[in-house]
Amino acid sequence: MKLYKTGMDVRMACRKQGFSGPTAGQAPDYIQTNVVILDKSDALDFLIFCQRNPKPCPVIEVMDDGKHEAELSAPGSDIRTDVPKYLIYRDGEIVANESDLTQYWNQNLVTFLLGCSFTFEHALIRNGIKLPYYSEGKNVPMFITDIDTVPSGKFSGPLVVTQRWIPSDKVVRCVQSTSRFPSVHGAPVHVGDPGKIGISDLSNPDYGDPYIPLNPDDVPVFWACGVTPQAVALNSKPNIMYTHDPGHMFVTDIQDEDMAAF
């Protein structure tokens, strides 16, 4: 796998060389984001949804309607071409998987860039916590919980979480180190018993790949996940919605430490 160093390198590879792979491990010092693109008529309700649910939907940037450059977080970027893969939803159903949105673009589209867990995963790794799916080219396991998000307009639905196995003597450190990054999902939403948040079987995630704990006393820890807005889209059925394909993120020019709260 070719490794790109900066956010701009990844974006240019998507735009010019057809890079269409998952972005985990790419440009490791740069903030990667979830992408949600909606018609302007849905934008206020969705932005209020994000404000009411900052853990799954931490807003990194909202682009003015019709703008396809992320002027603040990735100057020179083009959101229509700089993501490896896109999903297109109509009325809550996936209707296409594309590598370029140019033909779909119009002046009423509003783009939201939402924080992604890759940032705090680097913090976990720096604190000695192993994430084996990382080196195996797999996706983190994701589960639909029985926790409802706070609705806004047509947007409502369950919270989706990621799950990671944390050594029991690292749980405190893991809460501390991820709390520094509230704009990229931040502190966990739950530690321990999956049943408490409506998850019955950790070996059978709703998205991504399960993985085996390295030690039998590792503790499952759960974080709000940026796939939540996609689950909400399925539930809420906006006429049109474009997103990244999970795991295939938009990479900005912002560096991890720029996002640290303290």
Add this chain to the structure above:
Amino acid sequence: MKLYKTGMDVRMACRKQGFSGPTAGQAPDYIQTNVVILDKSDALDFLIFCQRNPKPCPVIEVMDDGKHEAELSAPGSDIRTDVPKYLIYRDGEIVANESDLTQYWNQNLVTFLLGCSFTFEHALIRNGIKLPYYSEGKNVPMFITDIDTVPSGKFSGPLVVTQRWIPSDKVVRCVQSTSRFPSVHGAPVHVGDPGKIGISDLSNPDYGDPYIPLNPDDVPVFWACGVTPQAVALNSKPNIMYTHDPGHMFVTDIQDEDMAAF
């Protein structure tokens, strides 16, 4: 001065007994907010403005259009009556000062509650930093800086800051203790020389009352201020905008520690 204990006590006093005073020191454990009410046609641009400028405009709650109850932060409240004093702006000019907005209400109004510095001031006080304007019934000094906010649609203008004198041996602690509260202005935007942010004379604030440092080596420290959206309104001239009168805040049911990031 009668002291009210809870957010609801203050709101009911505004609603029923005509309480119209400043809210500093009232319901000291409860989050107080700035209030901005706009027509729905301006709401998306303004919410994006807040997202781009989270230090001066930390959003605590956005109410659905036409709703006058803050369902999430103050159930049972009525934003039309529960603030001690309101200002009414038309095209960027103050046209009235009212104690009740009921006669002005319509179904297209969207209410934004924005964090206020009273919360982190309690953190300063708990850390042994004296704020004499508090006990003297005065307002913190506020200055218009030469730092521009990031514009959104018609909303643009300079950052307004509050200034406090901090003993030189408490500056680090002051940064740490206020960093815990990013949703209520959080960490300072500047420490030291006022000239670096375009302030020429600390004895002559643009709003509020100047105060004398307790020790000659106290350091001026500056925080983003929730009056910024009002300065922006003057600059941006939305057709209609209702706000609280500075210092006369909306008091929620949320407690200070609910807002702490860590």
